[in-house]
Amino acid sequence: MDPSPQSTPPTGDDPAAAADPDLPRLTVTQVEQMKVEARVGDIYRSLFGAAPNTKSIMLELWRDQHIEYLTPGLRHMGPAFHVLDANRPWLCYWMVHPLALLDEALDDDLENDIIDFLARCQDKDGGYSGGPGQLPHLATTYAAVNTLVTIGSERALSSINRGNLYNFMLQMKDVSGAFRMHDGGEIDVRASYTAISVASLVNILDFKLAKGVGDYIARCQTYEGGIAGEPYAEAHGGYTFCGLAALILLNEAEKVDLPSLIGWVAFRQGVECGFQGRTNKLVDGCYSFWQGAAIAFTQKLITIVDKQLKSSYSCKRPSGEDACSTSSYGCTAKKSSSAVDYAKFGFDFIQQSNQIGPLFHNIALQQYILLCSQVLEGGLRDKPGKNRDHYHSCYCLSGLAVSQYSAMTDTGSCPLPQHVLGPYSNLLEPIHPLYNVVLDKYHTAYEFFSEE
Amino acid sequence: MEHTKSGPSSWPELADVVPVPQDDGPSPVVSIAYRDDFREVMDYFRALYLTGERSPRALRLTAEAIELNPGNYTVWHFRRLILESLDFDLLEEMKFVEKIAECNPKNYQIWHHKRWLAEKLGPGIANKEHEFTMKILAIDAKNYHAWSHRQWVLQALGGWETELEYCDHLLKEDVFNNSAWNQRYFVITRSPFLGGLAAMRDSEVDYTIEAILANAQNESPWRYLKGLYKGENNLLVEDERISAVCFKVLKNDWTCVFALSLLLDLLCTGLQPSDELRSTLETIRSSHPETADDDPAAAVCCILQKCDPLRVNYWSWFKDTLSQIS
Ligand SMILES: [Zn+2]
Numbered sequence: 001m002d003p004s005p006q007s008t009p010p011t012g013d014d015p016a017a018a019a020d021p022d023l024p025r026l027t028v029t030q031v032e033q034m035k036v037e038a039r040v041g042d043i044y045r046s047l048f049g050a051a052p053n054t055k056s057i058m059l060e061l062w063r064d065q066h067i068e069y070l071t072p073g074l075r076h077m078g079p080a081f082h083v084l085d086a087n088r089p090w091l092c093y094w095m096v097h098p099l100a101l102l103d104e105a106l107d108d109d110l111e112n113d114i115i116d117f118l119a120r121c122q123d124k125d126g127g128y129s130g131g132p133g134q135l136p137h138l139a140t141t142y143a144a145v146n147t148l149v150t151i152g153s154e155r156a157l158s159s160i161n162r163g164n165l166y167n168f169m170l171q172m173k174d175v176s177g178a179f180r181m182h183d184g185g186e187i188d189v190r191a192s193y194t195a196i197s198v199a200s201l202v203n204i205l206d207f208k209l210a211k212g213v214g215d216y217i218a219r220c221q222t223y224e225g226g227i228a229g230e231p232y233a234e235a236h237g238g239y240t241f242c243g244l245a246a247l248i249l250l251n252e253a254e255k256v257d258l259p260s261l262i263g264w265v266a267f268r269q270g271v272e273c274g275f276q277g278r279t280n281k282l283v284d285g286c287y288s289f290w291q292g293a294a295i296a297f298t299q300k301l302i303t304i305v306d307k308q309l310k311s312s313y314s315c316k317r318p319s320g321e322d323a324c325s326t327s328s329y330g331c332t333a334k335k336s337s338s339a340v341d342y343a344k345f346g347f348d349f350i351q352q353s354n355q356i357g358p359l360f361h362n363i364a365l366q367q368y369i370l371l372c373s374q375v376l377e378g379g380l381r382d383k384p385g386k387n388r389d390h391y392h393s394c395y396c397l398s399g400l401a402v403s404q405y406s407a408m409t410d411t412g413s414c415p416l417p418q419h420v421l422g423p424y425s426n427l428l429e430p431i432h433p434l435y436n437v438v439l440d441k442y443h444t445a446y447e448f449f450s451e452e
Numbered sequence: 453m454e455h456t457k458s459g460p461s462s463w464p465e466l467a468d469v470v471p472v473p474q475d476d477g478p479s480p481v482v483s484i485a486y487r488d489d490f491r492e493v494m495d496y497f498r499a500l501y502l503t504g505e506r507s508p509r510a511l512r513l514t515a516e517a518i519e520l521n522p523g524n525y526t527v528w529h530f531r532r533l534i535l536e537s538l539d540f541d542l543l544e545e546m547k548f549v550e551k552i553a554e555c556n557p558k559n560y561q562i563w564h565h566k567r568w569l570a571e572k573l574g575p576g577i578a579n580k581e582h583e584f585t586m587k588i589l590a591i592d593a594k595n596y597h598a599w600s601h602r603q604w605v606l607q608a609l610g611g612w613e614t615e616l617e618y619c620d621h622l623l624k625e626d627v628f629n630n631s632a633w634n635q636r637y638f639v640i641t642r643s644p645f646l647g648g649l650a651a652m653r654d655s656e657v658d659y660t661i662e663a664i665l666a667n668a669q670n671e672s673p674w675r676y677l678k679g680l681y682k683g684e685n686n687l688l689v690e691d692e693r694i695s696a697v698c699f700k701v702l703k704n705d706w707t708c709v710f711a712l713s714l715l716l717d718l719l720c721t722g723l724q725p726s727d728e729l730r731s732t733l734e735t736i737r738s739s740h741p742e743t744a745d746d747d748p749a750a751a752v753c754c755i756l757q758k759c760d761p762l763r764v765n766y767w768s769w770f771k772d773t774l775s776q777i778s
Contacts, residue, residue, distance in 0.1 A: 082521055137525060223678070306777060360766070
C-alpha cells in the first residue's frame with residue numbers, strides 16, 4: 001500500500017553462507033525472521049524485567065515528540081523528499097491525520113494554506129493530482145479529500161468540486177467495473193477502494209460508480225483468505241483492508257468468504273505482537289492499521305459471518321452438492337435500483353455497535369506499536385532498526401487507535417482502562433476506520449455533504 | 453545520441469523553450485527543497501507538457517525527469533503519448549525501463565509502463581519478460597510487483613511451459629516463500645498445459661504434505677493444502693491423507709497450531725471422529741484436563757486457546773460460534 005516510490009535495497013549478507021554445514025540450511029525467510037524476533041525479544045525482555053514505574057514510562061505514547069516530528073513537515077520538506085514529489089497530498093494526509101489523532105489542532109493560517117495548496121492540485125476536470133500541474137490520480141484524490149475532511153472547516157469542505165470529481169471517477173472506471181488509478185493507469189484493488197471511499201465520503205456514490213466493483217474485489221480474494229491487489233496475486237494486508245472496506249461501503253461484504261478472511265488476518269499477528277502483511281513476511285507497524293482495521297470491521301459483520309459459516313459447515317457428509325461454495329447468497333437485486341442511499345452504508349456501519357469483542361490481540365498490538373514502532377525523537381517506524389517516516393507514523397497511530405477502541409461494545413462510550421495499554425492518556429481520538437479519518441471530523445463532513 | 457550530464461538549460465535543442473516554474477502559490481505547504489538540477493529538469497518538462505509537444509526532445513526530457521523521480525506518473529503518462537506519436541522503438545524503451553526498474557523494483561509506475569510495453573510487443577516478448585522478473589526475484593523473491601507482472605505476462609502472452617518448475621526451484625531454495633506457493637497455486641489452477649486444479653490436486657497434495665512434514669511450522673503449505681480443496685469441503689474431508697498428516701504432526705508436537713487448526717476445519721466439515729482422533733485428544737486431555745470436552749471440535753478449540761495465546765480471542769469466538777450454529 002505504501003504509494004511512495006522509494007526502493008528498499010535488500011541487505012547484502014547471505015544467510016545461507018553463515019550457516020553451519022552440518023545443520024539443516026536455514027532459508028532467507030527463516031534468517032530474516034530470526035533477526036527480527038531477536039531484536040523484538042530484547043525489547044520485550046527489558047519491559048518484563050522493569051520496575052512497575054519504569055514499565056509505565058516505557059508504555060507511554062510520546063505525544064509531544066510525535067507532534068514535534070510531524071508539524072514542521074507540513075511547511076518544509078528536505079531535498080531527499082523529491083522522490084515524493086508526485087505524492088504531496090499524501091504527505092499532507094500523513095501529517096494532518098496523525099496530528100488529528102493526537103488531538104493537536106493546526107493554526108488557522110496553516111489550515112488555509114493547505115486548503116489553497118490542495119486547490120492547486122485539484123484538476124479543472126475533477127480529482128486531485130500529486131502536485132500542481134500533474135495528472136489527477138485516485139490515490140492522491142483520496143489523500144486530498146481525507147486531508148480536507150480532517151481540516152473540516154466549511155472552506156475546506158466546500159473547496160471540493162464534487163460534480164467534477166464524479167465525472168473524473170466515471171472516467172477512471174474500467175469496463176470490468178474496477179477502477180484505474182489515473183488516465184491510462186493501473187487497475188487494482190487500491191484504486192477501487194480510494195474511489196469508493198472518496199465517493200462515499202463526499203456523498204456522490206451511486207449505482208453507476210458502484211456497479212461491478214464488488215465482483216472485482218471478490219475475484220481478488222485468494223485461496224489463503226486474504227485479498228490480493230489483482231486476481232490471482234498473493235493475499236496482502238493493504239489490499240485486504242482496501243477490498244473489505246470498499247465492500248462494506250457498497251453493502252456487499254457478503255461477496256467475500258468472511259470466515260476465511262478473518263482466519264487469514266488473525267494468523268498475520270505474530271510472536272512480535274504486531275502484524276505482518278503477508279504469510280511468512282516480516283512484522284511491520286503499518287499493518288497495525290491495514291490488518292487491524294480489517295479484522296476489527298468483522299466485529300460488526302458477525303451476522304453475515306455466521307450465515308456463511310453455517311452454509312459452509314452445513315454440507316457435512318459428502319453429498320456432491322455444491323452447497324459448500326461460499327458467498328453465493330448475496331442479494332444483488334436489492335442494489336440494482338439507483339435509489340439506494342450509498343452514503344448511509346458508511347454512516348450506519350459506524351453507528352452500529354460491535355457484536356463481539358476483538359478477534360485479534362488488541363493489547364499485544366498496542367505493545368508492538370508503543371515499544372517497537374515508536375522512535376524516541378518522535379515519529380513511528382516499521383520495526384526496530386528502521387527509520388521513522390510520515391507514512392508509518394500515520395498508519396502506526398491509526399492502528400493504535402483501532403486497537404484501543406476495538407474492545408468497546410457500545411459505540412457511545414469510552415474504552416475501559418484495561419483496553420488501553422499504558423497510561424490512559426495514551427488514548428487517541430476515535431476514527432471512522434472505513435475512511436481512516438477522525439470520527440467527529442467524519443460526522444461534520446457527513447452532515448455537510450448530506451445537505452448538498 | 454550522447455546524453456551529457458549537464459541540465460536541459462544547456463541543451464541546444466531546448467534553446468527556444470521557456471521553462472515553467474511550479475506554481476505552489478504564495479504560502480506553500482509540504483514544500484520540498486528541490487535541488488537545482490531537479491527543479492531545472494521539471495521546469496523544462498512542464499513547459500513541453502503544457503504545450504503537449506510530442507517530440508524527440510520532449511522524450512529525452514521525460515527520461516531525465518524519470519531518472520530523478522521514477523514515481524512521477526504524469527511524466528510516465530506523457531512519455532507513453534510521445535512514444536506512440538513518434539512510433540519509437542519499443543525494444544529500446546524496454547531497455548530504458550528495465551534499467552530504471554533494477555534500481556527501483558518496488559515502484560508502481562515502472563511496472564505499469566513495462567506492462568504497457570509488453571502488451572504492445574506481444575507474445576514474442578514473453579520469455580524475455582520472464583527472464584527479467586526472474587532476475588528481480590533472484591534479488592527479492594517476494595517482490596509483489598514482479599510477481600503481478602509475471603502473472604500478467606503468463607496470462608496475456610504465455611510462457612507457461614516451465615513455470616511449475618520455476619516454482620519448484622524457488623520453493624527448494626526457500627520453502628517459506630509464500631509468494632512462490634501462491635504462484636504455484638496460480639499455475640496449477642490456470643496453466644493451459646496442466647489440466648487445472650482437479651487434474652493436479654492429487655499430486656499436489658503429496659507435494660504439499662512432504663513440505664509440511666519437513667517443517668510443520670511453515671504456514672504456507674498448510675494454507676496451500678486447504679486451498680487445493682477450496683470450495684470443495686466434502687472432498688477435503690474424504691481425502692484421508694489430510695487428516696493423516698494432521699495426526700502425524702500432532703503425534704510429534706500436539707501444540708502445532710496449523711495442524712490443530714486444519715483438524716478443526718475437518719471436524720467442522722464432517723470428519724467422523726476416528727479412533728486415532730479420540731486417542732490423540734485423549735493423550736492431550738490427560739495432561740491438560742481443562743481441554744476436555746465431549747465434542748471433538750470444541751476440544752480442539754480448547755487446545756488451541758491454550759497453545760495459541762496470541763489468538764485466544766479468535767479461538768474463543770470460534771468455539772462459541774460453533775456451539776451456536778451446530
Ligand atoms: Zn510498512
